[in-house]
Amino acid sequence: MTTDKTGAISTWLDEQAPAMLALLGELVDIDSGSYDKAGVDRVGARLVRFYAEHLIDVTTVAVPDFGDILRATTGPVRHSAGRRNYLMMGHRDTVFGKGEAARRPFSTRDGRAYGPGVADMKAGLVMNAFVMAALKRFAPEIPVVALMTGDEEIGSATARPYIEADAKCAVAVFNSEPGRVSGNIVTGRKGGFSYRFDITGKAAHSGVNFTEGASAIAELAHKINALHALTRVEDGMTLNVGIVGGGVSVNTIAPTASGEVDVRFVTNAQRDWLIEAIDAIMANSSVLGTCTKAVRDSDFFPLVPTPLSDGLTMRYLQVARNIGLDIAGEFTGGCADSGFAASAGAPTICGVGPVGGKAHTEEEYIEIATLAQRARVAALTICAMAQ
Incomplete structure (x- = not known):
């Protein structure tokens, strides 16, 4: 990967910061509680439209009772010949019921964005979408999958087989749950x-x-x-x-x-x-x-660090340092889909999404500046690994 390409990716993602925020506002203002299939699928439809605008293919797996499973791909993605792909994960469901988005719609103040599900994890979905668009535009030779599921907040019973299938073909997995309040990513979960x-x-x-x-x-x-x-x-x-x-x-x-x-x-x-x-x-x-x-x-599996995931962490943190971010990995007691990917043998890191806090509460927020910032780190890490 040439310096020109990585520079172009960084510049383009920085320029997209207003568009990222606008898309985030649209997603947050759609109710998408885990049991609200119609709402979760509305979030999916908006993301599918974004991907189509950037000439990225999306396939849909119909799910009867919960949100459908969406899978966007760019580059020569394969499901044979060992680990080859890069997998970015995110879930579209939230813990909030119908009417919550209308009661407290998306808002911004003092550098933060607020609203139901803004951190957990609609900001991560937006970040993944723009990372995919950047790689499609500037590095179409890299095989990347973005998996968007619909029932994580209630255990990922429908999503788990698809997460495990993609993880078995991944050289690296990035789960874009929110970055910690400290700015750190997550390298271990219960x-x-x-x-x-x-x-x-x-x-x-x-x-x-x-x-x-x-x-x-x-x-x-x-x-x-x-x-x-x-x-x-x-x-x-x-x-x-x-x-x-x-x-x-x-x-x-x-x-x-x-x-x-x-x-x-x-x-x-x-x-x-x-x-x-x-x-x-x-x-x-x-x-x-x-x-x-x-x-x-x-039933969630733990995210247990391995030598391979430690190597992925070191690569990610080095890229972050290269753009001026002094962050680290940390452990959390919360569960996430990253445990399924890690248990399938894939090097996995979590919490690589925009930095946020107070998830599942009315004070849930993200730091707006980290939308483009964390998108850059993820995209450049994938590029560095693909060299």
Whole structure:
């Protein structure tokens, strides 16, 4: 890759900063909660139009209940002969319900942009789109895939097979979740899943027929203690029963109870151990006459650094330093699709999107200047690796 080409890419991306902000505003003003298929697909349609304007092909995988999966490609992308492609990832769904965009539409002030999903992760989608456009224009020989999914906030059940398939063919994966408030990227993430468990007991009058009952709430208490006892903070494994319910009246032995537990871990070996331990807790009853049904969902793999991903990190951070950014990699307890890519064996880094904070809240924001800035770093890193 010649200096002239990389210079042209940098100049063009800097010039596109107003267009990036305008596209971001359009996307933020479209409600696209995970269960709002029509809204998620509207965000996708706007991105497809952008890609078409830049002569970039996009294929669509229809998804019945959630947002369709979109896949933009530029350069000689292949799915054979080993790792060849560069993969940029992003999700179009948010945690916000219908009406949120109208209630607090896209806005800017004091160098920041605000609105539902602005950081997590519509700014990353915009950045990826402009990186793809720059590479199409100035480096069409580089094979790059931009994957745009629709159900990340609820566990990526439909997206996961497509993420893994593209990751298996990628020499490097860039997940454009927001950069940290510190400006750093993410080089390690926890994995996580949750269990919903429903306990059935036997009702009885708590004064007249106490011994005839089997308390589901008492069994719930035993399970909460057993689950929390699996926590090993020093090893990065945490369990939190955050939602509970049960019973029908204060003077009735509870016939039903339920709970939901959030589980976090840092390695796939820990994940396997925790699943086995939790399944054993759910299968055994401490209170005679109760039984439990449990379902595991929101199953994210961890992003575990490897020598290859460390090399990708070093390359990315060097490019950042070359344009005057003094940043580093850091670990976070949050989950993301990058864990699926990493678990498929691809060198993966995350949090390479524009810098932002307070995701999932009304104060969610990005630093506007980092839209073009982080686009430059991603594009130039891909160019450097493709030499």
